[in-house]
Amino acid sequence: MTNPFVYGKVARGEYFADREREIEELTGDILSGQNVILFSPRRYGKTSLIMEVLDRARELGALTVYLDLFAVVSEEDFVKAYAREVAKLCGKGAKALVDRIRSLLPRLIPKVVFHGEGAEFELEFDFDLGSEREPILDDLFEAVATLSRKENRPAAVVFDEFQEIALWDHDERVRRKMRSHFQHHRGVSYIFMGSKKHLMQRIFQEKHSPFYLFGKHFPLGKIPREAFSSFIRERFEKTGFRVEKGVPERILELTENHPYYTQHLCHVLWELRREKREVLVEDVELGLEEVIARESHAFHELWDNLPLKARQLLVALAKENEPRVEIYSRAFLQKHGLGLPSSVQRAVERLLADGILERMDGAYEFTDVFLKRWIQREFGA
Ligand SMILES: Nc1ncnc2c1ncn2[C@@H]1O[C@H](COP(=O)(O)OP(=O)(O)OP(=O)(O)O)[C@@H](O)[C@H]1O
Ligand SMILES: [Mg+2]
Known part of the structure; x- marks a missing residue:
């Protein structure tokens, strides 16, 4: 008999718990073309949730695209991956598919790649970003909206781990291009997901950013x-x-x-x-x-690998077992022998940067609750 609990993989179907309220709200957003910025700390279930939501939206007639930017490390990769996902909306049957793709993405040359013995195939794309960079992106960012209009169906496009785009889109050119198209698409809901809070904030909350106030913020809780x-x-x-x-x-x-x-x-x-x-x-x-x-x-x-002060702070936090504790207060510093607030601040910054602590509504939480339990055992907290 197989274990009924899964971790480290997307949880779907019977492995997936609750989230009824979130599913309903997000499905409603998709059907009404609302853009959403969905964020949470690592491993709270964003990907699992959105998969359930996309299933539901498809049952209700929506076109859906899901693109994970985690493994995308360049603009070329991005174009290929997005085009491949768009192609999945273009129906079955290689011939019809290629014809439709040609009209949607005329500057990309699709290659049909067969997988294994069966009739399973995927499209791969060749293109020359050097000479036609801008028009290729224009076609790409219009494709889903065009299909949605033609078929008179709502659509959702999900960008998972969206913060990763900053790794290669240094000058925000691609993001500006995305915005210039997406902002006109009434029937398409664009959903941006991510867990690296400071990076997501930079993208969606800084005034000069192309995605400033681009959608409704949806923080996912436990x-x-x-x-x-x-x-x-x-x-x-x-x-x-x-x-x-x-x-x-x-x-x-x-x-x-x-x-x-x-x-x-x-x-x-x-x-x-x-x-x-x-x-x-x-x-x-x-x-x-x-x-x-x-x-x-x-x-x-x-x-x-942690400096002493960072260890001391973790032990203190594990002992308190209360994320809301005021870590710069004199009482806390004295009780745990932590010294000056400035050195604690450096330790906090390091622990946040390493993803060992997470800042949640003004409190400091251990990202890994088992690390906290380990510290409590090791250090008699
Ligand atoms: N609704 C749920 N019901 C049951 N388990 C869940 C649910 N959501 C998440 N999980 C558990 O959490 C794990 C991580 O889920 P998921 O990968 O969807 O999170 P995430 O927020 O996308 O993570 P990451 O930040 O790594 O992208 C799953 O493997 C599963 O064990
Ligand atoms: Mg995820």
């Missing part, structure tokens, strides 16, 4: 405790487990409702108890020990 705890219980019970009262609640207490870490702990717990087919509240601690044991090598390495 999954509410009640819905998540029913999900956990159901997943265990569906695979024949007896779940002692209080188990889901204890799990969520330890993972602070974080979607990824919750699934991780549940996955390990399920494995540990698969013979007995029973999970008790006391087992939850064993599950946590197991997770921490598996991660401890990585934690040690991370720790070894």
